[in-house]
Amino acid sequence: MADKKELRIGLIGYGFMGRTHTNAYKRLGDFFPELKHKPVLKVVCARNKERLQAFADQWGYESIETDWRAVVARDDVDAIDICTPNNMHAEIAIAAAEAGKMILCEKPLARTVAEAQPMVDAVEKAGVPNTVYYNYRRVPAVTLAKQLIDDGKLGKIFHYRANFLQDWTISPELPQGGEGLWRLDNDAAGSGVTGDLLAHCIDTAMWLNGGIKDVSAMTETFIKERVHTGTGEVQKVGIDDACIFHCHFDNGSLGLFESTRYARGHKALYTFEINGEHASIKWNLHDLSRLEYFDHRDESIERGWRSIHVTDGDQPYMDKWWVPGLSIGYEHSFVHQVADFFKSIEDGTPCSPTFKEAQETQKVCEAVLNSAKSKSWQETGVDW
Ligand code: SOE
Numbered sequence: 001m002a003d004k005k006e007l008r009i010g011l012i013g014y015g016f017m018g019r020t021h022t023n024a025y026k027r028l029g030d031f032f033p034e035l036k037h038k039p040v041l042k043v044v045c046a047r048n049k050e051r052l053q054a055f056a057d058q059w060g061y062e063s064i065e066t067d068w069r070a071v072v073a074r075d076d077v078d079a080i081d082i083c084t085p086n087n088m089h090a091e092i093a094i095a096a097a098e099a100g101k102m103i104l105c106e107k108p109l110a111r112t113v114a115e116a117q118p119m120v121d122a123v124e125k126a127g128v129p130n131t132v133y134y135n136y137r138r139v140p141a142v143t144l145a146k147q148l149i150d151d152g153k154l155g156k157i158f159h160y161r162a163n164f165l166q167d168w169t170i171s172p173e174l175p176q177g178g179e180g181l182w183r184l185d186n187d188a189a190g191s192g193v194t195g196d197l198l199a200h201c202i203d204t205a206m207w208l209n210g211g212i213k214d215v216s217a218m219t220e221t222f223i224k225e226r227v228h229t230g231t232g233e234v235q236k237v238g239i240d241d242a243c244i245f246h247c248h249f250d251n252g253s254l255g256l257f258e259s260t261r262y263a264r265g266h267k268a269l270y271t272f273e274i275n276g277e278h279a280s281i282k283w284n285l286h287d288l289s290r291l292e293y294f295d296h297r298d299e300s301i302e303r304g305w306r307s308i309h310v311t312d313g314d315q316p317y318m319d320k321w322w323v324p325g326l327s328i329g330y331e332h333s334f335v336h337q338v339a340d341f342f343k344s345i346e347d348g349t350p351c352s353p354t355f356k357e358a359q360e361t362q363k364v365c366e367a368v369l370n371s372a373k374s375k376s377w378q379e380t381g382v383d384w
Pocket of ligand 1: 166200268
C-alpha cells in the first residue's frame with residue numbers, strides 16, 4: 001500500500017533478540033496489510049562496526065551507528081527498539097523517552113524495581129507509546145487460554161503451575177560475561193533464571209490469572225565461580241542458576257513456579273497448567289500450537305483431555321497466516337507483538353505489557369529474589 005505512513009525503527013543491539021524483532025518488522029506488512037503504518041529499518045546500532053555492517057546488510061537496515069546516543073538523537077527515527085543486555089535498558093529507554101521516541105524494549109524491563117521505576121516515569125511523562133517484549137502472551141494457543149479464562153470456562157481458579165527449563169549452562173567451562181554470555185553475568189543481567197525465564201512465566205501468569213500477592217522462594221547457584229570474559233579472571237558467579245517459588249494470587253489461587261538452566265535434556269521447555277473448578281488447561285512451548293483442555297462438564301462417557309490444534313481462522317491471530325491445520329511458530333509471537341503495537345498507535349491505546357505492567361513483573365521477580373535471600377515470605381506490592 002503506497003500511502004502507508006513510515007514508522008522508522010532504530011534497533012539497538014543485534015543479538016538473538018535483535019534478529020527476532022527485525023524478523024517481526026520484516027514480516028509485518030505482508031501479513032497485517034490493514035495496518036496504516038509500515039516499519040522502516042532505518043538504523044541498527046552496536047559496537048563492533050564490521051559485524052554490525054554485515055548484520056545491517058543481511059537484514060536490510062539502511063544505516064549503522066556505533067553509539068546508541070546517536071540513534072536516539074536522530075530525527076529520522078521514530079521508535080527505539082532496545083535489544084541490549086539488561087544493564088543498558090534503563091539509560092537508553094529514559095533518553096529515548098526524553099527525545100520523544102516510541103520504545104519497544106526486550107524483557108525484562110530492567111535489573112531491579114528501582115532501576116525500572118524511572119523508566120516507567122519517563123515514558124509516562126513523555127507520553128510516548130511503549131511496550132515490553134513478553135512475547136509468549138501472543139502465541140495463539142496462549143492467547144486462546146486467556147480467552148477461555150476470561151469467558152469463565154474454567155470457573156474459579158485454584159492452581160497455576162509453570163516451569164521454564166533449560167540445560168545450556170551446565171558446563172563449568174562456560175565463561176560468564178560478554179556477547180551471548182552476558183546472561184550469566186549478574187552485573188549485566190541483574191539475576192539469572194528469575195529475570196530471564198521466570199519473568200516470562202510471571203508475565204503470562206498475571207495476565208491470565210491476576211496479580212501475585214506474596215511469594216516464598218529458594219534459589220541455587222550450582223557453579224560458584226566462572227572465568228569472566230571481560231577480565232579473563234575466575235570470578236564469583238552472582239546469578240541464580242535455578243529458582244523455585246510458590247505464591248498466592250490475589251484471586252485466592254495458589255501458584256507454583258520452577259526455572260533452571262540445569263535440567264539436562266530441556267532446551268526451552270516453558271509449560272503452564274491451570275486448574276479451575278470446571279476445567280483445566282495446559283500448554284507447552286515445545287508443542288506451541290496445541291492447547292490441552294479438560295472440561296468436567298462434558299458428557300461423562302466422552303470426558304477427557306482434548307488437544308486443541310490452534311490453527312483455525314477463528315482462533316487468535318490465525319486468520320493472518322495460512323489455512324486451518326497449518327502451524328506457525330516461535331517467531332510469529334514477535335510479529336504479533338509488533339502488529340499489536342502498531343495497531344495500538346493507530347487506536348491511541350496502550351500496548352500491553354507496557355512499561356508500567358512490566359514493572360509489576362519486576363516487583364514479583366524482586367520479591368522472589370528477596371525471599372530466597374531472607375528465607376521468608378515476601379509481599380510483592382503488585383498492583384495488577
Ligand atoms: C535464554 O536462553 C532465552 O533466550 C531468554 O532470554 C528468552 O527470553 C527466552 O524466550 C528463551 O530463552
